[in-house]
Amino acid sequence: MGETEDGRILQRVFGAALGQAMPAGRFAGRxxxxxxxxxxxxxxxxxxxxxxxxxxxxxxxxxxxxxxxxxxxxxxxxxxxxxxxxxxxxxxxxxxxxxxxxxxxxxxxxxxxxxxxxxxxxxxxxxxxxxxxxxxxxxxxxxxxxxxxxxxxxxxxxxxxxxxxxxxxxxxxxxxxxxxxxxxxxxxxxxxxxxxxxxxxxxxxxxxxxxxxxxxxxxxxxxxxxxxxxxxxxxxxxxxxxxxxxxxTPMMALEAGAEAARALGLEPVIWGDAIEGEARAVGAEHARRALAAPPGRPTLFISGGETTVTVGPEARGGRGGRNSEYLLSLAVALDGRPGVSAIACDTDGIDGSESNAGAWFDPSLTARARAAGIDLAAHLDAHDAFTPFERLDRLVVTGPTFTNVNDFRAILVRGGW
Incomplete structure (x- = not known):
């Protein structure tokens, strides 16, 4: 993962969610x-x-x-x-x-x-x-x-x-x-x-x-x-x-992420642990919700569930998974809006067809993509979310986590628009 401040925050919150999902110590009293x-x-x-x-x-x-x-x-x-x-x-x-x-x-x-x-x-x-x-x-x-x-x-x-x-x-x-x-x-x-x-x-x-x-x-x-x-x-x-x-459960993981966010001075808001739908559509909707947030204290919008990706015959050569596709859709909808960063990962450590858990971005993603000649919208249409995040060094790679409480998504909104 990259070395930006928001990248470190998002990774730390995701790590807290993963820790809550581990089975060690969970059998006590049961x-x-x-x-x-x-x-x-x-x-x-x-x-x-x-x-x-x-x-x-x-x-x-x-x-x-x-x-x-x-x-x-x-x-x-x-x-x-x-x-x-x-x-x-x-x-x-x-x-x-x-x-x-x-x-x-x-x-x-x-x-x-x-x-x-x-x-x-x-x-x-x-x-x-x-x-x-x-x-x-x-x-x-x-x-x-x-x-x-x-x-x-x-x-x-x-x-x-x-x-x-x-x-x-x-x-x-x-x-x-x-x-x-x-x-x-x-x-x-x-x-x-x-x-x-x-x-x-x-x-x-x-x-x-x-x-x-x-x-x-x-x-x-x-x-x-x-x-x-x-x-x-x-x-x-x-x-x-x-x-x-x-x-x-997924909600236990989201609540652990929220607790970590509070410790970092953020205001956590959990949107739900059972969000389903096409990854692309959910990403665009979450962009609209994040931008509608009232100004004030930096906020971390957290959600879980399991989106889906419907792949047509014309686009079955793409690389990636539902979390990467969700995140790419979110990034395309935000179009480099300042003050917004995000992460989306599968808690089992493997998102779809590749070896990454998911990906993350900060406001610099869109400008960096343009400078590198990467058309984010075209990759989204091709169900190829892995490639741009790999080229821009924004993959999250954990390896197998040995647990699984579905997807973890977090959008950090600092304002600035």
């Missing part, structure tokens, strides 16, 4: 009683390995198990096995891990405790197709949903309809063992059934809604796949199971 039998730890998500390590550190007793995380997101553990698989499009490694996890759950007995650790990304990582559904089916549907700009809630409704482990099916497999789920939320509203597509939470929506989403998004479903989805829904669990604990 641990169940030790069982007479085994303690089996199962899990999936971008934070699965760090959650497993944190659980091991706080659990007073033996434990064993298996969690699956994204490639490059593993951390050392002592007793719980960690495997890695593909995200956001599932692969064979995720399918094999999901099958092993389901088999381990089925082997639990009445005297055992099954601990399930779920975080964002689990939907892709627990890639176990329902009977009649192939991994190729899941991959094709997943890619089509990503390109369609479908919000995370719609994507996870479809994923559950295609899965043998999501939508409460992992919980059903673990019966009659005692079940406790711990989650780090990456979804608007923190719905337990949406986080990781709810492996321990029954799906009350079922096949009709999943098929309606695919039809609305223009994604074709052949007759055999439709029959498989309907049969899978008919066999879904009808009851919720176990106890559910939320370890970290």
């Amino acid at each position: 641990l169940p009683e030790r069982p007479r039998g085994r303690t089996l730890v199962l899990g999936a998500g971008k934070a699965a390995a760090s959650m497993a390590a944190a659980f091991e550190a706080e659990w007073d007793g033996p434990c064993e198990g298996l969690v699956v995380t994204r490639y490059g997101h593993g951390v050392p553990t002592r007793r719980i096995e960690v495997v890695e698989a593909s995200h956001p499009v599932p692969d064979a490694a995720g399918e094999a891990a999901a099958r092993r996890i389901l088999d381990l759950a089925r082997g639990a007995g009445a005297d055992d405790l099954v601990v399930v650790l779920i975080s964002g990304g689990a939907s892709s990582l627990l890639a176990l197709p329902a009977p009649g559904v192939t991994l190729a089916d899941k991959q094709a549907v997943n890619r089509a949903l990503l390109l369609s700009g479908a919000p995370i809630g719609e994507m996870n409704t479809v994923r559950k309809a295609l899965s043998a482990i999501k939508g409460g099916r992992l919980a059903a497999a673990a019966a009659p063992a005692r079940l406790v789920t711990y989650a780090i939320s990456d979804v608007p509203g923190d719905d337990p059934g949406t986080i990781g597509s709810g492996p321990t939470v029954r799906d009350a929506r079922g096949a009709p809604e999943a098929l309606a989403i695919l039809a609305r998004r223009g994604i074709g479903v052949d007759a055999p796949l439709r029959r498989a989805v309907e049969a899978n829904a008919a066999s879904a669990p009808q009851d919720d199971a176990g106890v559910f604990h939320m370890l970290a």
